[in-house]
Amino acid sequence: xxxxxxxxxxxxxxxxxxxxxxxxxxxxxxxxxxxxxxxxxxxxxxxxxxxxxxxxxxxxxxxxxxxxxxxxxxxxxxxxxxxxxxxxxxxxxxxxxxxxxxxxxxxxxxxx
Amino acid sequence: xxxxxxxxxxxxxxxxxxxxxxxxxxxxxxxxxxxxxxxxxxxxxxxxxxxxxxxxxxxxxxxxxxxxxxxxxxxxxxxxxxxxxxxxxxxxxxxxxxxxxxxxxxxxxxxxxxxxxxxxxxxxxxxxxxxxxxxxxxxxxxxxxxxxxxxxxxxxxxxxxxxxxxxxxxxxxxxxxxxxxxxxxxxxxxxxxxxxxxxxxxxxxxxxxxxxxxxxxxxxxxxxxxxxxxxxxxxxxxxxxxxxxxxxxxxxxxxxxxxxxxxxxxxxxxxxxxxxxxxxxxxxxxxxxxxxxxxxxxxxxxxxxxxxxxxxxxxxxxxxxxxxxxxxxxxxxxxxxxxxxxxxxxxxxxxxxxxxxxxxxxxxxxxxxxxxxxxxxxxxxxxxxxxxxxxxxxxxxxxxxxxxxxxxxxxxxxxxxxxxxxxxxxxxxxxxxxxxxxxxxxxxxxxxxxxxxxxxxxxxxxxxxxxxxxxxxxxxxxxxxxxxxxxxxxxxxxxxxxxxxxxxxxxxxxxxxxxxxxxxxxxxxxxxxxxxxxxxxxxxxxxxxxxxxxxxxxxxxxxxxxxxxxxxxxxxxxxxxxxxxxxxxxxxxxxxxxxxxxxxxxxxxxxxxxxxxxxxxxxxxxxxxxxxxxxxxxxxxxxxxxxxxxxxxxxxxxxxxxxxxxxxxxxxxxxxxxxxxxxxxxxxxxxxxxxxxxxxxxxxxxxxxxxxxxxxxxxxxxxxxxxxxxxxxxxxxxxxxxxxxxxxxxxxxxxxxxxxxxxxxxxxxxxxxxxxxxxxxxxxxxxxxxxxxxxxxxxxxxxxxxxxxxxxxxxxxxxxxxxxxxxxxxxxxxxxxxxxxxxxxxxxxxxxxxxxxxxxxxxxxxxxxxxxxxx
Numbered sequence: 009x010x011x012x013x014x015x016x017x018x019x020x021x022x023x024x025x026x027x028x029x030x031x032x033x034x035x036x037x038x039x040x041x042x043x044x045x046x047x048x049x050x051x052x053x054x055x056x057x058x059x060x061x062x063x064x065x066x067x068x069x070x071x072x073x074x075x076x077x078x079x080x081x082x083x084x085x086x087x088x089x090x091x092x093x094x095x096x097x098x099x100x101x102x103x104x105x106x107x108x109x110x111x112x113x114x115x116x117x118x119x120x
Numbered sequence: 121x122x123x124x125x126x127x128x129x130x131x132x133x134x135x136x137x138x139x140x141x142x143x144x145x146x147x148x149x150x151x152x153x154x155x156x157x158x159x160x161x162x163x164x165x166x167x168x169x170x171x172x173x174x175x176x177x178x179x180x181x182x183x184x185x186x187x188x189x190x191x192x193x194x195x196x197x198x199x200x201x202x203x204x205x206x207x208x209x210x211x212x213x214x215x216x217x218x219x220x221x222x223x224x225x226x227x228x229x230x231x232x233x234x235x236x237x238x239x240x241x242x243x244x245x246x247x248x249x250x251x252x253x254x255x256x257x258x259x260x261x262x263x264x265x266x267x268x269x270x271x272x273x274x275x276x277x278x279x280x281x282x283x284x285x286x287x288x289x290x291x292x293x294x295x296x297x298x299x300x301x302x303x304x305x306x307x308x309x310x311x312x313x314x315x316x317x318x319x320x321x322x323x324x325x326x327x328x329x330x331x332x333x334x335x336x337x338x339x340x341x342x343x344x345x346x347x348x349x350x351x352x353x354x355x356x357x358x359x360x361x362x363x364x365x366x367x368x369x370x371x372x373x374x375x376x377x378x379x380x381x382x383x384x385x386x387x388x389x390x391x392x393x394x395x396x397x398x399x400x401x402x403x404x405x406x407x408x409x410x411x412x413x414x415x416x417x418x419x420x421x422x423x424x425x426x427x428x429x430x431x432x433x434x435x436x437x438x439x440x441x442x443x444x445x446x447x448x449x450x451x452x453x454x455x456x457x458x459x460x461x462x463x464x465x466x467x468x469x470x471x472x473x474x475x476x477x478x479x480x481x482x483x484x485x486x487x488x489x490x491x492x493x494x495x496x497x498x499x500x501x502x503x504x505x506x507x508x509x510x511x512x513x514x515x516x517x518x519x520x521x522x523x524x525x526x527x528x529x530x531x532x533x534x535x536x537x538x539x540x541x542x543x544x545x546x547x548x549x550x551x552x553x554x555x556x557x558x559x560x561x562x563x564x565x566x567x568x569x570x571x572x573x574x575x576x577x578x579x580x581x582x583x584x585x586x587x588x589x590x591x592x593x594x595x596x597x598x599x600x601x602x603x604x605x606x607x608x609x610x611x612x613x614x615x616x617x618x619x620x621x622x623x624x625x626x627x628x629x630x631x632x633x634x635x636x637x638x639x640x641x642x643x644x645x646x647x648x649x650x651x652x653x654x655x656x657x658x659x660x661x662x663x664x665x666x667x668x669x670x671x672x673x674x675x676x677x678x679x680x681x682x683x684x685x686x687x688x689x690x691x692x693x694x695x696x697x698x699x700x701x702x703x704x705x706x707x708x709x710x711x712x713x714x715x716x717x718x719x720x721x722x723x724x725x726x727x728x729x730x731x732x733x734x735x736x737x738x739x740x741x742x743x744x745x746x747x748x749x750x751x752x753x754x755x756x757x758x759x760x761x762x763x764x765x766x767x768x769x770x771x772x773x774x775x776x777x778x779x780x781x782x783x784x785x786x787x788x789x790x791x792x793x794x795x796x797x798x799x800x801x802x803x804x805x806x807x808x809x810x811x812x813x814x815x816x817x818x819x820x821x822x823x824x825x826x827x828x829x830x831x832x833x834x835x836x837x838x839x840x841x842x843x844x845x846x847x848x849x850x851x852x853x854x855x856x857x858x859x860x861x862x863x864x865x866x867x868x869x870x871x872x873x874x875x876x877x878x879x880x881x882x883x884x885x886x887x888x889x890x891x892x893x894x895x896x897x898x899x900x901x902x903x904x905x906x907x908x909x910x911x912x913x914x915x916x917x918x919x920x921x922x923x924x925x926x927x928x929x930x931x932x933x934x935x936x937x938x939x940x941x942x943x944x945x946x947x948x949x950x951x952x953x954x955x956x957x958x959x960x961x962x963x964x965x966x967x968x969x970x971x972x973x974x975x976x977x978x979x980x981x982x983x984x985x986x987x988x989x990x991x
Contacts, residue, residue, distance in 0.1 A: 049179040
């Protein structure tokens with residue numbers, strides 16, 4: 009089985025995995041920002057989340073309605089087994105490629 | 121942490137977001153946005169936070185997030201569509217009367233629009249079949265006559281050579297041509313009359329004649345001729361026409377060198393059935409023809425890269441440079457080019473400038489067509505909303521069962537589209553039926569309209585547009601009902617609900633009354649001009665052109681006719697009495713105002729012509745053979761007497777150019793020999809037997825014309841066996857002057873009747889609805905002792921009020937517009953109040969009739985049945 013995920017999708021999936029029970033929109037966004045120093049727009053993030061939910065890598069669950077956030081509930085995401093497999097596969101693919109790569113040779117850089 | 125800030129995120133962005141966001145994602149993403157916004161306020165301040173909020177919302181506008189355009193693709197999943205259509209169909213079948221009113225009203229409206237569009241299409245495509253349509257122009261001239269700039273497209277024959285000599289680089293082709301002229305074409309013992317032109321060799325190239333056989337570039341040979349396919353058929357049947365010879369009445373023998381495809385009807389050259397050589401035509405012209413004799417026409421095709429304005433400006437002074445200084449300063453002639461694309465629609469000139477032309481009819485009829493369609497749409501809207509109460513339950517149930525509003529709207533749209541579709545089919549049938557009549561009235565030859573793919577595209581597009589336009593309001597209105605209220609049965613449309621309906625009925629009748637009044641005024645104007653005193657007697661008067669063969673033996677010819685016993689008098693003249701177009705200048709007389717250009721219309725004639733047409737001498741006497749000096753005598757009309765400014769014109773001397781002095785021997789009553797809408801122009805009549813080739817006969821009053829004509833033709837044939845005997849009754853010829861106006865009148869009348877009919881259909885539907893709604897009320901009133909008359913009054917009153925309001929709106933509008941229209945005619949009827957009142961009374965009567973059809977039935981109904989019914 010082929011799992012195709014993009015670079016950004018991979019980051020999002022990983023972040024959701026890291027955050028475990030606290031993975032909802034704002035948290036994910038902030039976590040990516042602090043960990044990777046990468047700014048993500050709400051639109052890009054949400055589009056990716058919904059896309060991967062459709063693919064079955066994520067499930068979502070609505071949280072309690074609180075008075076914060078203008079009374080809107082949080083939507084928590086959770087990595088599925090399928091999502092996990094996809095991440096592992098992605099990592100292995102890279103590893104295989106890394107293993108196959110010869111050590112860097114820079115013949116023109118001669119230290120005299 | 122500071123206390124929770126109470127700043128709300130920007131409302132506009134929130135609304136925008138909730139508008140485009142997929143409903144399933146909406147709440148939690150919005151929550152994220154708000155949380156983010158609150159964090160941002162702390163971090164960056166309110167202003168920046170708001171900005172970032174906006175930015176975030178905009179960035180959310182992406183495929184994964186926005187709501188799908190259609191909830192369901194109804195073509196992929198046609199169940200609902202099928203359902204809608206089935207329900208719509210059942211609605212139509214269940215309410216046959218209502219469906220009939222709705223569909224037929226819409227169909228008539230569409231038929232009118234289709235007819236008008238076809239007409240407009242035909243007008244716009246005029247001349248477009250010619251390949252170099254946008255490069256061809258005719259040469260026109262502006263001249264100042266008595267302070268007015270007059271425009272004409274007659275040219276002297278010197279134009280083309282002058283253009284060739286000095287301005288050749290501007291033009292690709294240049295050609296002098298004759299006017300369209302009728303000629304007898306003779307082949308063996310066969311003679312047919314055909315109109316055509318004599319042109320230079322450039323002309324067939326310019327028109328890019330599509331040759332069926334032979335060649336189009338042989339007209340440099342004076343004895344060569346090109347003929348149209350239909351002419352070739354008529355002359356030679358199936359023989360090969362190339363190389364055959366055709367004889368003209370001038371005894372010139374021409375060889376056919378080419379056959380071209382006939383021009384279509386909507387072309388300036390549709391009459392061109394032959395092209396002869398200009399070289400031959402030039403041989404027939406007298407030697408003295410100069411710059412002042414504008415007897416010809418000049419056409420050009422612009423060179424590539426040259427635009428019309430610059431070419432037009434370059435040749436401006438061609439005539440001026442060739443006139444004497446004195447004449448040039450007086451006439452101030454200016455040459456310009458008039459492009460082919462404007463010949464047909466923009467050819468009215470005033471003071472040297474284009475002021476429109478037929479294009480105004482395009483606008484006029486286009487507007488009428490739109491209004492008629494509007495009336496039909498209003499009917500649709502009114503009937504649908506009026507019946508809304510009946511469908512309120514259905515809507516309530518649908519909503520209670522979970523129908524979205526948009527689904528209900530879709531349902532009404534599909535219903536409207538179904539009705540519009542039926543109406544379109546019906547309108548096609550109507551158009552097919554009306555087409556012969558329409559062609560006759562509009563003077564068109566529209567055929568094969570169904571073969572044009574553009575027609576179908578536009579037709580279908582228009583049907584959909586009409587369906588959507590007319591169902592938007594009902595769909596929004598009906599789908600807005602609240603199911604709770606509706607199902608409880610408490611919904612009662614108050615007075616407010618009927619206001620839009622009343623408004624629309626008023627609009628309908630405003631349009632209808634406006635059309636009625638306008639039509640009446642057009643007819644009045646035609647009648648007014650028709651009944652204008654002619655000044656001579658047209659009955660039993662017929663005229664025909666004669667050839668030199670008759671002119672040479674004119675007195676013998678005349679005696680023969682007089683002896684035949686059918687003819688009361690015979691006279692000869694230069695032109696038909698109904699069309700005196702020849703004018704002359706260069707007159708001088710005692711006491712003449714030097715600023716006058718002294719232009720007179722002139723008519724050469726024989727001694728008896730005046731007596732033949734029965735003119736009325738008011739002063740002096742008619743020409744007489746007893747006075748030899750009459751050969752230099754003028755009979756003038758009253759307008760001329762005024763123009764000369766003589767107290768007693770009889771015996772006054774008039775000097776005319778280098779001719780000998782003329783003297784006035786009589787004054788004749790003004791006769792209408794030109795446009796019946798304009799004042800009579802100053803005219804001079806004088807004797808000349810050589811240059812007058814129209815013979816006019818006055819038949820005896822008791823003669824059987826059918827019997828007399830063959831005998832008279834026999835006499836003509838004795839003198840001129842070749843030329844066909846084509847004659848024209850003067851009273852018929854005169855009536856052709858009204859054809860343009862009659863056409864407007866007939867078309868306007870036709871559209872008025874349809875508009876009125878549509879309005880009445882609508883009214884009929886409305887009264888049926890009102891009566892039905894008030895069944896119980898009427899029943900109770902009756903039980904309590906109301907009379908049938910009283911009830912009738914009750915029902916009709918509100919409609920009459922609407923019609924009166926419509927009249928009050930339409931009268932000033934129409935008055936304004938129609939008095940402008942009448943300004944076009946110098947001789948016109950005065951608008952009188954009674955036309956307006958009559959139109960309004962007519963509208964009221966028609967309304968009363970329509971409404972009464974139903975109102976009386978409702979008023980007569982037995983109250984027992986109406987009160988017993990359970991509702």
